[in-house]
Amino acid sequence: MENLTIKDIAKMAGVSHTTVSRALNGAQNIRPTTYAKIMELCRTTGYTPNAAARQLKRNDSGAIGIIVPDISNAFFCELTRHLEWMARQGGRNVFISSSFYDYGTEDKNIRALMENRVSGIILSGVGDQTCLRLQDYLGKSPMVFLGDNLPEGMVSQITVNNYEGTRMATRYLISLGHRDLMFLGGRGSSVTHRRRHQGFLDAASKAADVHYDIFTMLSGSRIEDGYHTGMTYFTRCIEENRPIATGILCISDHFALGVMQAAVETGIDIPGQISLIGFDDVSFASLPKIQLTTISQPKEKICSVAMQMLEELIHADRHIPISCKTIQPVLVRRDTCGPPHR
Structure with a gap:
């Protein structure tokens, strides 16, 4: 069939032309039966979107x-x-x-x-x-x-919902019995990071007998930023004979990976001495040697x-x-x- 338009396909399928357009452009929230019907009509009629006409x-x-x-x-x-x-x-x-x-x-x-x-x-x-x-x-x-x-x-x-994410993570640590919590990392210029901080602060402040704080040193959230921040925090605690927080949240999974390396180098066992949570759930977080607890986006x-x-x-x-x-x-x-x- 020649000179078919998207409206013709929509009429045959019994849907709106917007639904046909979304199906052709890969939208995920279309009923599978509707998607299959549209694709079959396009196949049998030979219809393909006319890129030149669409552009004009x-x-x-x-x-x-x-x-x-x-x-x-x-x-x-x-x-x-x-x-x-x-x-x-x-x-x-x-x-x-x-x-x-x-x-x-x-x-x-x-x-x-x-x-x-x-x-x-x-x-x-x-x-x-x-x-x-x-x-x-x-x-x-x-x-x-x-x-x-x-x-x-x-x-x-x-x-x-970054606020809810860290609130959830904080409450999880508290439910495990942790009463000394620390949040590592975060950029003041990032609304996302500020909301993650606030979720942590609000959850920790509403729990009984919980000591909590935020420790930031570098503005980034890369692996190396986590490593240097973790090394600084752990070594200061060790040198000053202060207890290391048993529950630690990190601004991101990358940052948490750096903190994990710092823990290894300072002889701190995870999860024996500290529990660690990241944020993002990137692909490496589930690797067998890492198995990072995290908040998934x-x-x-x-x-x-x-x-x-x-x-x-x-x-x-x-x-x-x-x-x-x-x-x-x-x-x-x-x-x-x-x-x-x-």
Whole structure:
């Protein structure tokens, strides 16, 4: 059949043309039976999306941009992998770049994507000043923001409940019997990190007979930042003959891995002497020699919702309301936590 349109396929399938568009662009929240019906109709009729017509009608270049702070970070690496796969399943090309936690680089990356006329951008911002630089780009390209570092209502946004994540982790340590808690790491310029700190503080302060504190030394959340912070904290406690907290939360899994190495080098056993919890649930956290207890961010779900948001913005015939969604994290119990032994 020649000259079929997306509306023709929608009519045959008995669904809206928006549903057909979402199915063709890899949206995950379509009923399997509906998805199968649409795909079968496309196969039997020979219908394929006309990229040239789509570009002319909607100014859709067929490409999107993804900007993250650091592609070498396992969490952002896994996010971009999911996003790229989903975008390419929908027939899109993808431009990926890192901002390296630098606002100037972030601005240049956004500007470059705009100049290359991408159809939309998915952005995970550097920090709480990202919003100031985004003012110049609002309304110029569909955009979905990942994370907390942006005032709600500025652009469509999806985040994980970071506050609830660390509150959950803190209460778990307390339930195991820990009454001396420490939170290691965090950047003051990161709303995400501030919310993780606050979840810890609120949970710890409401528990009886719990001593708690936050120890930050370096602004990063990399493995080496965790290592240097952990070494400093452990050696100070040992040199000053102060007890080391039996329950330790870390700002991220990367940071926790560095703390684990510092514990090995200072002769501290995990979970014999301290219980350790990370945040993110990156792939290495479940390796046999690591088995890190952590707070999981459901990365595939985050990416699926983000892509759906972006496609809806790209395909909208008119202005649609800004959408803000929060995904609930999950506590993943592994081998680095147990009851205190002292």
